[in-house]
Amino acid sequence: MKRRSFIQKSSSATVAISLLPNLFIQEEEYSVLELMGKEDIKLYGEGINLRKEAHDAFLEMKKAAYSDGIDLKIVSSYRDFSRQEGIFERKFINYTDEGMEPIAAIEKIIEYSTIPGTSRHHWGTDADIIDGYRKVEGDVLDPEKYGNGGPYEDFKLWMDENSETYGYHLVYTDEPKRRGFKYEPWHYSYAPLSIPMLEAFRGKNIIALLETEQFYGAEHFTRAFLRRYIQNNILDINRDLL
Numbered sequence: 001m002k003r004r005s006f007i008q009k010s011s012s013a014t015v016a017i018s019l020l021p022n023l024f025i026q027e028e029e030y031s032v033l034e035l036m037g038k039e040d041i042k043l044y045g046e047g048i049n050l051r052k053e054a055h056d057a058f059l060e061m062k063k064a065a066y067s068d069g070i071d072l073k074i075v076s077s078y079r080d081f082s083r084q085e086g087i088f089e090r091k092f093i094n095y096t097d098e099g100m101e102p103i104a105a106i107e108k109i110i111e112y113s114t115i116p117g118t119s120r121h122h123w124g125t126d127a128d129i130i131d132g133y134r135k136v137e138g139d140v141l142d143p144e145k146y147g148n149g150g151p152y153e154d155f156k157l158w159m160d161e162n163s164e165t166y167g168y169h170l171v172y173t174d175e176p177k178r179r180g181f182k183y184e185p186w187h188y189s190y191a192p193l194s195i196p197m198l199e200a201f202r203g204k205n206i207i208a209l210l211e212t213e214q215f216y217g218a219e220h221f222t223r224a225f226l227r228r229y230i231q232n233n234i235l236d237i238n239r240d241l242l
Ligand SMILES: [Zn+2]
Pocket: 121, 127, 128, 187
């Protein structure tokens, strides 16, 4: 009781906290449920939906981009487990209905979509970003639109130059030797939060967690497949984020 009133009343408490070494502050624990998108987390900003720190940094970056004539617009950020499950199951049913073997269907899904429970979009740290000023026909998440002569070329050049200043890093780069998910020039991650979250996730038994899942297609996961998926799709990303 005494201690609590001291913390509430004393203005020096704030000073003391800000002086704590980083190590102590970064010791925040992330639960399995939180890392797998199965827990409600606090999200900030209409149309932004990111954790507080990532939201604040995004707004700063957005302001800077405005002054260079680019409107950073998030098309997708936080997704919970059941959203990702819906995406995965719909694709699995479509591909297998078209006559694909289950394993081939899963391999095709994981070119761009994650297995539910393993998406970085579960963390509230990652976002798919475009330039809202550009009028674009068809799918905005198409790598060609971010290249030479594409409508998002200026966006990509601006992000290459500036995003890391705000803590945002591309996850699925176009390095030729990278495996796992294909090049996604729209998918950025707020590194100060997502690096410790990936580390926490790696510390869990991901294979055992996925083996207990019941969604369509999950019954075809083998240990070897899951091991390769973790190695390639979860861990073969931009090295800045490891
Ligand atoms: Zn994404």
